[in-house]
Amino acid sequence: MNLVQQKFTGILLVLLSFSCAQVVAPTGGEKDSSPPEIIEAQPPIGQSNFTEKSFSIEFDEFIKLRNLNKQLLVSPPLKHELKSRIKGKSLVVDIEDTLKANTTYVINFGSAIVDITEQNPVEDFKYIFSTGEAVDSLSISGNILDAFDLEPQEGFNVQLYRGNAFDSLPIQSLPDYVGKTDKDGNFSITNIGKGTYVIFALQDGNDNYLFDRPDEAIAFASEVLSIGSTKTDIELFAFAEDNQKQFVEKVSTNGPLLIVQFKKAWQNPVGFQPLSKNGPELKHFEYGLQKDSLLIWWSQNTDQEFALIVSIGEDFKDTLSFELDSLPKGQKLKVDDKFNETYPYFRSVPIAFNFPLDLTAVDEDKMTLTRLDGKAISFSTQIGPPNTQTLRLDFKRKEDSTYKLTILPGAVTDVYGRTTDTISTEIAFDKAADYGRLIVKLDTTVASNRILQLTDANGKVLREDFTSSLTTTFEHLRPGQYGLKIVFDENQNFTWDSGRFLERQQAEKCIILKQKIDIRANWDKEIDWIIAE
Template sequence: MKRLSSYILVVVIFFSILNCAKRGTPTGGEKDTTPPQMVKADPPMFTTNYDNQRIRIYFDEYIKLSELQKQLIVSPPIDQGGYVIRPQGTASKYVEINIKDTLQENTTYTFNFGRSIQDNNEGNPYEYFTYVFSTGNYIDSLEVTGVVKDAIKKFPDQFVSVMLYEKNEQYGDSTIYKEKPTYITNTLDSAVSFRLANLRAGKYKMIALKDVGNNYTFDPATDKIAFVKEDIVVPTDSIYELTLFKEIENFSIGRPGMISRNRIAFAYTGLPDSMEIKLLSSKPEGFKEKITKEKDKDSLNYWFTPIDLDSLQFEVSKGTEKETFTVRKRKLPKDSLTLKPNIRGSIVPGKRFAILSNIPLEAKDESLMSLIDKDSMPVPFTTMIKEEDGELQLEFDFETAPSQRYRLALLPNAIKDFYGDTNDSLDFTLSTKSLADYGNIRVTLQNVKQYPIILQVTVEKGEVVKEIYATASQPEYSFESLEPGKYYIRLIYDENKNGQWDTGNFLEKRQPEKVYYLPGDLKPLRANWDINETFILPEE
């Protein structure tokens, strides 16, 4: 009996320890998803006749400020350094605004914190918290709403500033380049809509900026812009649509510089069409020169054969623009011929194989080239030396067949560059896929208001995969042999009939050419699959 009692005691103690261990295991509890809330403000929200320098806003828990410079919008804008917000970098139960600038009389001010106020532990944001006060005896309460879209991309940029400029005696077309707006707000995150609140009645000019410099003024070199052509009269029930575009800068000539022993880069802004580069220095007999566009850079390459001078003098001109430059020669290495294929892997239907060169090509000898298929049968081909989109290349034109392999061989001296250098032996293995490896997209259009149009298949970032230029209505538009993947369909009204999309210009009061995307998302295109879509254009 004594033994049994001892045994029971041991068992009880064991389970007691086990239960204590279980109770002591931390579970962490449920995650806090509640954002902080304002408890009070000093002075209170919507204070009128404001004449203090300090505002304190208190919250129900410890908060932190995240990306304040990016998120905070003060309307009307206050000059940089005109206010200080603290604490930053530490947790606190309040936010303090110290105003150092002189505020405008009879004006309603808003401090929109966006998503910058977050609880200290989990980072839950107090969405778009706004503190409002007035230096006058009432709070302005009118508002304007609208949406922002991109002129050419399917999805607009984030954090686009939407601005109103009062149309008074001081306003002119140059105002947006040098003056801050009367009112400002932002689109935040993935939102495309905006709301300009606490406005006073009046007539305004509305613009939007992707304000890269964050200085509330338009810099055409970096910023995108959108504008409403007509004046905005507040109050209004209209909902405004702003189309954001990047202007082409006015042409200007930059300073040239030596890139290699026999190449000089001539920088520019704007469009280089009809830009002329003329060598004023004396040229030796047999001297050669060539000008090409540098890929993905705003510069032209001036290639020249050896010349026994310490410096070269040039005249660069376009239209009425004309400048003279002296370029001192430097001891730099010579460009060496480098050749590489434009396609790695399979040849995509509709795209030609080409050999890309880093130096302009001068000549080619097709007798030193051969192309055979997988059965070692010769394949007829032709070649062409081209410069396309800044790429120097030798393009091959031959008929491809599905599920085929090709071998392209170039013997030495088949290609000669601008300096007279030639290639070593080159060997390329090319292939094509089965037609069943590709898919097709067919589009029917409705409500097209005018022709010509450019109908394009693009990827998410806007790169064009295929396009059709149509000058009249067609029953169907077919895009054949596309790689499996996710695509978008867009239509461009080619108003000036130049075969490409054209951007807008603020000073010329010209909007960009209209672009429409097929609403929603296409189902991902699969191999050996057809997608049929009806694209209904909006009636305007």
């Protein structure tokens, strides 16, 4: 082999070796899961006689700040925000406020300090110092629940004020100490000085530590808090004050129907007065079930703009302008029900129509009710409840049975004089064995002005007992999960009432049975509920 051949062969072997080699990504070590560690703080954490305008924290690796505005909590609050910056592996914080004398400050960074590679946070890191001779060491902790549904309240400021005067402190003054509730409603405030305090909690809508918005939920202790040692059992109940003014939230029309939706339910009677004597004729009106809406049906031919004054007692008055439409010509009264459900055997049958019925124009002679074998059944009717669009049919019925109903034209007439086409349908009923029953026995010496509520699994109220009896039976319950709740109705107005801070009035107390209740068909369930003071 000559020299040229040897060189060529050598080059070829090298190329072949490269082409046969596998490309493998370099392997690293284990993923870093450790948070940054503090090397040094200047001045040291826990420094007394603090007079500096800044402090720095050095870590063992490079760091960054994440969501500092949401995480940072300074107690007591400062008028000017802290200025934070990263310098190498250090966090430097500048203080622009004039600090209070003889005061312990806690600057809680939460989990805002993280390493730059894996975002591992330094959890609940606090820089603490005192402008006095010593760092205060007392603390309090507790939790905040919603006063109505007892759900934990996250993100509340828990604020302490020195002294024993409730007055308007949370409205006008910044707190002396502050903490914040977590997702479970728990809070703690550390490094508190010995003394007497007012404790107040605030769902701070504008981040200024002041109760200055009507929609901000609050909580407070009725008595002053004397702190001489650590306290761990503080429980507060949050509520929003019912101080929102009444107003018309929405006005809508559907043909000749005007619907006025109010912001909240009313206590006083609602009145209305047309502004023009030449407006459409009033045919019918009624109130919504929750007493927060007004429904008015006007005359059939109403293609025009119209104005109306609506008032509630002496407290509210408003002028509404709207445009009504006429009813389509030839349109008949219709039944909204599809009659495809099985009706409860223990109730009259509700037949829903699409317009209010004429209370004086029900002709039972044009209605027939028979068994499936054709035998006639006597019956009675009435309009409502829940409204005048409902005709209720009542008769002696058997469980697990089916009947045939026929409604001829002219049997029912609406307020516009219209009637239906012939309606022919079957009505089926269930049986007692389809239901369960719940017997609730209360063991309590608490005052009798209470409301016992039966709720579904999600807390929606299904039934209420206002009798204050120690034994209550809830009949005819569909199989499923239920809950129990008690409202202590202090003012005996048959509803839950919120509180007011300036009057030192707490929201009415509620208690909820912790476990859900399983109801089975054709079974009785008995619950013994001990209610403590």
